[in-house]
């Protein structure tokens with residue numbers, strides 16, 4: 001459905017990642033993992049991009065997307081946006097969804113590719129899904145982890161959700177994993193990985209690498225779902 005909306009809330013997540021909320025019309029239904037188009041104005045010019053929902057369908061009062069800023073045109077226009085500013089929304093789209101229909105899923109996120117998984121994890125927690133979910137979330141540094149509190153809250157609510165945060169560069173205080181999401185890590189954390197359906201999401205270079213990683217551990221393409229966030233450099 002297409003509708004006009006006003007930004008109701010702007011929530012900074014990290015230094016260069018920000019969420020935008022809009023009132024949710026009662027008729028808007030979507031699945032966790034889907035995306036929508038957002039048109040904004042830069043003076044009189046209209047600019048459009050698509051974004052995954054970072055809200056969950058269980059959140060009735062708003063829908064939310066979360067943008068990683070670049071120095072390019074759309075980002076600059078969005079950075080200047082304020083509460084009450086106009087937008088046009090066209091939703092929902094996409095097949096990269098998970099509503100609990102698979103008993104075991106591994107979610108591999110590269111950076112901003114976390115957004116559809118935030119929606120899936122919140123949804124699974126709210127719906128008391130008994131699906132086993134292993135989320136591997138790779139970020140550059142601790143400061144780049146968006147939605148840490150929200151993901152930890154979902155994991156606390158849902159014993160079937162396990163979080164694996166992986167930092168490329170960690171401070172000496174970091175107690176978690178350092179490096180990149182690897183085949184060894186998956187084998188170690190998920191001894192029954194062959195029973196899992198893998199979802200990979202992020203900028204194109206990361207998704208290609210994660211897809212290759214999953215194939216390298218012997219899983220067929222049928223057990224792999226990829227979402228490329230086009231618009232970011234390789």
Ligand SMILES: Cc1cc2nc3c(=O)[nH]c(=O)nc-3n(C[C@H](O)[C@H](O)[C@H](O)COP(=O)(O)OP(=O)(O)OC[C@H]3O[C@@H](n4cnc5c(N)ncnc54)[C@H](O)[C@@H]3O)c2cc1C
Pocket residue numbers: 035049050051052053065066067068069070071072073074075076112115116227228229230231232233
């Ligand atoms: C299904 C799907 C879901 C997505 N979900 C998300 C999401 O949840 N969060 C998110 O942040 N992104 C998401 N994206 C990506 C998003 O749609 C944008 O493409 C991305 O955020 C880049 O935005 P931008 O502000 O850099 O855009 P733009 O200003 O349009 O720039 C996009 C690209 O165009 C080129 N470009 C534009 N201007 C210049 C310039 N002046 N000089 C040189 N090159 C230029 C660059 O290659 C740049 O990377 C998703 C994409 C897809 C396909």
